[in-house]
Amino acid sequence: xxxxxxxxxxxxxxxxxxxxxxxxxxxxxxxxxxxxxxxxxxxxxxxxxxxxxxxxxxxxxxxxxxxxxxxxxxxxxxxxxxxxxxxxxxxxxxxxxxxxxxxxxxxxxxxxxxxxxxxxxxxxxxxxxxxxxxxxxxxxxxxxxxxxxxxxxxxxxxxxxxxxxxxxxxxxxxxxxxxxxxxxxxxxxxxxxxxxxxxxxxxxxxxxxxxxxxxxxxxxxxxxxxxxxxxxxxxxxxxxxxxxxxxxxxxxxxxxxxxxxxxxxxxxxxxxxxxxxxxxxxxxxxxxxxxxxxxxxxxxxxxxxxxxxxxxxxxxxxxxxxxxxxxxxxxxxxxxxxxxxxxxxxxxxxxxxxxxxxxxxxxxxxxxxxxxxxxxxxxx
Amino acid sequence: xxxxxxxxxxxxxxxxxxxxxxxxxxxxxxxxxxxxxxxxxxxxxxxxxxxxxxxxxxxxxxxxxxxxxxxxxxxxxxxxxxxxxxxxxxxxxxxxxxxxxxxxxxxxxxxxxxxxxxxxxxxxxxxxxxxxxxxxxxxxxxxxxxxxxxxxxxxxxxxxxxxxxxxxxxxxxxxxxxxxxxxxxxxxxxxxxxxxxxxxxxxxxxxxxxxxxxxxxxxxxxxxxxxxxxxxxxxxxxxxxxxxxxxxxxxxxxxxxxxxxxxxxxxxxxxxxxxxxxxxxxxxxxxxxxxxxxxxxxxxxxxxxxxxxxxxxxxxxxxxxxxxxxxxxxxxxxxxxxxxxxxxxxxxxxxxxxxxxxxxxxxxxxxxxxxxxxxxxxxxxxxxxxxxxxxxxxxxxxxxxxxxxxxxxxxxxxxxxxxxxxxxxxxxxxxxxxxxxxxxxxxxxxxxxxxxxxxxxxxxxxxxxxxxxxxxxxxxxxxxxxxxxxxxxxxxxxxxxxxxxxxxxxxxxxxxxxxxxxxx
Numbered sequence: 001x002x003x004x005x006x007x008x009x010x011x012x013x014x015x016x017x018x019x020x021x022x023x024x025x026x027x028x029x030x031x032x033x034x035x036x037x038x039x040x041x042x043x044x045x046x047x048x049x050x051x052x053x054x055x056x057x058x059x060x061x062x063x064x065x066x067x068x069x070x071x072x073x074x075x076x077x078x079x080x081x082x083x084x085x086x087x088x089x090x091x092x093x094x095x096x097x098x099x100x101x102x103x104x105x106x107x108x109x110x111x112x113x114x115x116x117x118x119x120x121x122x123x124x125x126x127x128x129x130x131x132x133x134x135x136x137x138x139x140x141x142x143x144x145x146x147x148x149x150x151x152x153x154x155x156x157x158x159x160x161x162x163x164x165x166x167x168x169x170x171x172x173x174x175x176x177x178x179x180x181x182x183x184x185x186x187x188x189x190x191x192x193x194x195x196x197x198x199x200x201x202x203x204x205x206x207x208x209x210x211x212x213x214x215x216x217x218x219x220x221x222x223x224x225x226x227x228x229x230x231x232x233x234x235x236x237x238x239x240x241x242x243x244x245x246x247x248x249x250x251x252x253x254x255x256x257x258x259x260x261x262x263x264x265x266x267x268x269x270x271x272x273x274x275x276x277x278x279x280x281x282x283x284x285x286x287x288x289x290x291x292x293x294x295x296x297x298x299x300x301x302x303x304x305x306x307x308x309x310x311x312x313x314x315x316x317x318x319x320x321x322x323x324x325x326x327x328x329x330x331x332x333x334x335x336x337x338x339x340x341x342x343x344x345x346x347x348x349x350x351x352x353x354x355x356x357x358x359x360x361x362x363x364x365x366x367x368x369x370x371x372x373x374x375x376x377x378x379x380x
Numbered sequence: 381x382x383x384x385x386x387x388x389x390x391x392x393x394x395x396x397x398x399x400x401x402x403x404x405x406x407x408x409x410x411x412x413x414x415x416x417x418x419x420x421x422x423x424x425x426x427x428x429x430x431x432x433x434x435x436x437x438x439x440x441x442x443x444x445x446x447x448x449x450x451x452x453x454x455x456x457x458x459x460x461x462x463x464x465x466x467x468x469x470x471x472x473x474x475x476x477x478x479x480x481x482x483x484x485x486x487x488x489x490x491x492x493x494x495x496x497x498x499x500x501x502x503x504x505x506x507x508x509x510x511x512x513x514x515x516x517x518x519x520x521x522x523x524x525x526x527x528x529x530x531x532x533x534x535x536x537x538x539x540x541x542x543x544x545x546x547x548x549x550x551x552x553x554x555x556x557x558x559x560x561x562x563x564x565x566x567x568x569x570x571x572x573x574x575x576x577x578x579x580x581x582x583x584x585x586x587x588x589x590x591x592x593x594x595x596x597x598x599x600x601x602x603x604x605x606x607x608x609x610x611x612x613x614x615x616x617x618x619x620x621x622x623x624x625x626x627x628x629x630x631x632x633x634x635x636x637x638x639x640x641x642x643x644x645x646x647x648x649x650x651x652x653x654x655x656x657x658x659x660x661x662x663x664x665x666x667x668x669x670x671x672x673x674x675x676x677x678x679x680x681x682x683x684x685x686x687x688x689x690x691x692x693x694x695x696x697x698x699x700x701x702x703x704x705x706x707x708x709x710x711x712x713x714x715x716x717x718x719x720x721x722x723x724x725x726x727x728x729x730x731x732x733x734x735x736x737x738x739x740x741x742x743x744x745x746x747x748x749x750x751x752x753x754x755x756x757x758x759x760x761x762x763x764x765x766x767x768x769x770x771x772x773x774x775x776x777x778x779x780x781x782x783x784x785x786x787x788x789x790x791x792x793x794x795x796x797x798x799x800x801x802x803x804x805x806x807x808x809x810x811x812x813x814x815x816x817x818x819x820x821x822x823x824x825x826x827x828x829x830x831x832x833x834x835x836x837x838x839x840x841x842x843x844x845x846x847x848x849x850x851x852x853x854x855x856x857x858x859x860x861x862x863x864x865x866x867x868x869x870x871x872x873x874x875x876x877x878x879x880x881x882x883x884x885x886x887x888x889x890x891x892x893x894x895x896x897x898x899x900x
Contacts, residue, residue, distance in 0.1 A: 077738065077770050078712070084676070085704050236702060304540055326536075333552040351526055351617050357533045360540075364532025367549055368641050372677070372702030375563065376555045 009064050012036040012045045016118075016125065016219060021211035022046075028207070030200035031109075031131045033067065037087060037124055037231050040238035040261065041066055045126070054109075054133060056102035067129065072100040076186070083113065088232040089376060090115050090124045094197065096134060096187050108134040110189035112197040115231075116208060119218035124231035126219070128208070130200040132193045229258050236369035242362045243342040245279065246328070249299060249335065253278045257337070266342060268314035279340065282321075284312035295325060299338055302327050304363075306356070308345070320345035324359040328367055330374035339366050455582035455787035459801060460572055461690045464635045464645060465598040466543065468691075487596040487603070487650060492625055497603055498534070499621035499629075500527060501610035502672045505743045525674035526617065531632065532700075534604040535642050538634050543602060545569060548638045558824030560706040560730075563810045566819035570637050570812060571799065581686045581783035584758045588655040594693035595633065595647045603633045604644065607669060615672075625651055630665055635697065639805060639812055643699035646680065654694040656685050658754035658766075664747040666696045670772035671743075677702040679769050681804035684754075686763030687780050688803035696768075697804075706809030707776055708769055712736050715845075718852060720745040726845070727776075731831035732807050733841040734778035735848070743772075749852055750775050756851035762844060765804035778807055779844050782834040795830055802834040 013022075013034070025046065031054045034046040047062045055062070055070060062069075071080060075098045086093035092114040100106050110132040118125040189197075212219040229237075229246070237246075243262035247254050255276045264271060267282065274281070283292065291309040298305035304326040311321040322343040330336035341359040349358055467484065485491050538544065546569035553565040580586070588594070606629045610616055623629060628649045635643040646669055648654065648662035666680050680698040683689040710730035717723050721741035727734050735753070740746030750766065757764045757779060767776040782802050785791050798818050800806055811827060813819045836844060 073739075077773050078708070081676070081704060081708060081770065088702075329547075329549040331553050333550045352619050353530070353533070353617075354619070357537070358529075359533075360536040361529040361533030364536040364642065365529070367536070368532070368677070368700040368702055371549055371553070371641060372700075375553055375703055 006064065008039050009036075009043060009045050012039060012126075016215060016217050017208060017211040018214040021207060024207045024211065025204065028200070028203050030203060032200060032204050033062075033129050034204075035067065035127045035129065037127060037235050038238065042087070042235060042238070051131060054101075054131065055099070061102075070099040072098070072106060074098055074106060083111070086113060087127065087235065088373070090231050094194070096189055099131070108187040110134055110193050110197050112201055114201050114205065116205065116219050119220055123229070123234070126208070128201060128204050130197050130204070132189065132197045132200070134187050134189050134193055230373060233369055233373040234258075236373060237366065240362055240365050242358065244362050244366070245274070245340050246337040246366070247279065247340065248337055254299070254338075263342060266313075266344060267311075282311040284310070284316075284318060286310050286318065295323075298325055302335060311342075322355050322359075324356070324363070326363045328363075328370050330370050331372075332374070336370055336374070339363055454580060455784060456578050456580050457783055457786045458576040458578055460576045461579075462570065463545065463572060463637050464690065465593070465595070465602055465633070466636050467597050467599055467602075468593045485600045486598060487600065487623075491600070492623055492651075495600055495623040496620050497600065497623055497631070498530070498605035499618040500530060500605050500607050501616045502527075502607070502668050503613055503615050504609050525672065526615070527669075527672040528675050528678065530605065530617070531644065531673065532642060535634065535644065538601070538604070541601070543634060543636060544638060545636050548643070549641060552819070555703060556822050556824055556827065560809065560824055560828070561704065561709065562706050562822075562824055562827040563701070563703065564819055564822040564827075565639070565810070565812045566816060567812045568814055568816075570639075571814045581763070581787050582761070584684050584686045584761050584763055585657055586655060586685055586692055588653050588692060590653065593691060594653060595645070595650055595691070595695065596653065598633055602636070603631050606631050607646065607665070609668070628652055638699065639810070640699040640701050642678070643697065646696040646698060648694055656689045656692045656694050657758050658682070658751055660748055660751040662694060663751040663754070664744065666768060667743065667747050667772045669698070670768045674771060675700070676770050679705070679767060681768070681808070682766040683803045684758055684764050686783050687765050688783065688801045701810065705769065706730070707767065707807065708774070716849065718749060720749070722746050722749040724749075724849070731828045732778055732780070732835040733838070734776055735845065737775040737777065738773060746775070750777060752852050753777055753848045756848055757844070760847075765807055767804050767808050776808070778804075779836050779841070780807070780834045781836055785833065791833060795833060798830070800830060802831065807831060807834060
């Protein structure tokens with residue numbers, strides 16, 4: 001999977017928070033990451049110094065990548081599933097998780113994640129994840145134990161938590177064999193560690209809310225207002241690499257409520273220029289009105305159709321669009337959206353799938369995503 | 381039956397006591413306070429139904445049939461079989477079609493020559509330790525894998541061609557409020573208002589019957605693509621490959637009565653007409669499919685005969701549903717780790733008792749552990765269901781006894797009236813309901829109560845579990861003997877108790893975890 005362009009990552013952060021935000025976040029001693037669920041792949045857009053130290057990676061190796069890079073063979077799959085579902089449901093989660101450093105060594109940490117909502121959008125724009133390493137407190141019958149025990153009881157908790165992974169490894173070298181056996185068992189965090197996590201999350205969230213004021217694009221910890229397309233649906237749709245839009249037939253003038261990155265690239269528009277608009281901006285002087293009519297009829301009849309239509313990009317250049325339109329139902333069984341999948345005539349698929357098959361697979365993926373994401377009663 | 385025969389012969393008598401499906405009359409009142417020597421598992425007063433807990437209130441719609449003559453009591457139930465193909469007819473109707481050349485483009489000798497279908501070939505995992513699956517795709521945030529795309533596109537194509545009996549996306553569905561998150565769907569079109577057919581439920585292994593419906597009779601338009609291992613170790617796709625009967629192709633076909641979007645059937649080596657029973661090669665194929673699709677919401681399921689498989693032609697089912705299944709969320713308790721790295725856990729706080737298989741040094745190890753467990757169950761006539769989840773990383777094995785109870789009139793009419801046949805999807809927490817009343821009144825309590833009836837009782841599950849472990853470790857012992865490894869486990873104490881045949885044999889369980897004591 002190619003990491004998303006750095007430009008998108010930068011923009012994810014910079015468009016929301018002022019320049020001072022980075023400095024303020026860098027001053028926090030906590031280990032945390034900030035991720036953007038609206039960028040395909042749900043990548044990390046910011047990693048704190050503490051986090052990089054803890055994991056052993058450099059900033060370049062982490063920003064743009066997904067959090068699963070820190071998982072490994074002994075990471076509990078159920079826990080991973082819990083986190084995945086929390087993301088999907090746009091809520092927070094706190095769970096112990098086994099992660100792996102760059103050098104391959106595993107370590108237990110308390111993972112606490114919280115959503116950040118955009119005030120205008122009413123949906124999640126970032127997730128903040130805090131990681132507090134969980135230290136073993138078990139009594140061990142080995143020589144190294146005394147040393148380990150002393151360090152744990154004498155050091156200030158905060159310092160131990162943010163100490164480098166090298167130091168931690170040094171402390172536990174004597175009982176590494178013992179740890180290996182235990183590493184598989186679920187590790188519960190202490191109250192102190194949970195408190196640390198709570199404080200860290202709070203620190204990060206206050207920085208973010210504070211520094212979003214100056215950009216005018218406010219963020220907050222709680223959802224504000226109804227959302228058009230939920231963030232969980234965004235994540236699912238973000239997996240689809242082809243060009244498509246979702247339009248809402250229940251709203252006046254059937255506006256676009258979702259546009260894929262590929263659509264924006266194909267047409268040359270920016271996302272904020274197309275969201276809320278009817279698709280007619282794609283048509284121009286030489287567009288055949290009968291094709292438009294066919295589209296309109298299919299939507300009214302609630303049926304799928306394929307048309308070959310002349311469309312125009314933002315720069316006024318035209319292209320032949322093999323457009324496929326299909327109704328998409330949600331969990332109520334009723335039509336929620338229509339999807340339009342665009343293929344530029346003459347483009348070739350590297351797998352040898354015909355354009356029709358490619359389009360149908362997009363439709364299928366979207367149908368699954370829309371139906372599933374609307375099933376939970378909590379989303380309604 | 382390599383080696384398994386030995387297990388079966390020596391332990392035959394004990395196994396008969398477990399399911400009691402063999403013709404031994406056993407009391408309907410189950411003794412719940414069985415305690416064994418060194419058995420540290422406490423007998424909880426359980427919310428589960430257990431055997432014989434709910435006597436039929438009389439007037440039960442299920443028929444109880446006895447076969448006169450011979451010692452064996454044959455158990456049968458009546459149910460309306462699900463129609464999975466547009467070419468699946470009542471046996472009577474099928475017999476009427478005769479004459480050469482069926483003319484409907486099926487997969488039998490009449491139509492196979494010259495047939496072409498898309499072909500997807502997957503890369504086999506190398507047998508080396510380490511991550512065996514493409515980790516890039518194990519997430520709902522990774523790009524859509526190609527197999528995923530192919531399957532969805534082909535399925536949508538058949539949708540638009542009108543091959544399905546109804547539009548499943550037009551069926552209302554919801555997550556039932558509660559901590560488990562059971563899913564319910566109102567689907568009035570799935571079940572036919574037809575005369576119920578008899579199903580024999582007391583034999584998990586039944587020979588293939590060419591006269592009955594099987595998947596070689598489906599029309600080629602219902603087949604989406606062929607699915608096999610690649611010859612040269614690369615993933616490849618051929619949009620239009622000839623169907624080569626000699627290569628024994630495996631195919632993916634649509635289920636024309638889908639439970640959810642993308643509901644397909646994986647039919648291993650379709651032309652060989654294998655009966656519904658697990659073998660190592662076929663199970664591995666199913667596992668590969670889960671991995672290749674790379675989508676944690678694309679799950680595969682298997683129902684044995686006696687556990688609500690409709691058709692006695694080897695097949696797995698699969699579909700997409702992008703929500704977590706209750707069974708996936710259920711907590712588990714680790715029981716043991718096999719010598720080849722496969723971790724086996726047990727579900728707890730879930731209405732159906734079952735095992736979860738994970739890990740393994742190689743993909744084959746995981747696949748074989750589950751296959752061997754299934755083979756043991758089917759050889760010993762214990763109906764079971766299997767769910768492959770989390771892109772093949774977690775596999776659930778659930779022995780069940782609902783059909784047996786139904787045949788013996790032990791299920792309440794209230795539950796029977798819902799006409800829910802608890803197969804793998806229902807057990808995993810996804811219920812398809814045919815009556816609006818049931819859908820509207822669906823509650824976590826009701827779902828739990830239904831599924832509790834499906835579960836083996838605690839005592840019986842413990843017995844079956846212990847025997848499964850013996851079967852798995854027995855197989856591993858054989859493997860070690862074959863490779864002439866010395867000293868592996870020689871210094872480990874033999875397992876004690878319950879007439880274990882492992883006395884003196886290599887113990888392949890990793891010692892040191894308390895849970896190991898269960899076997900002693």
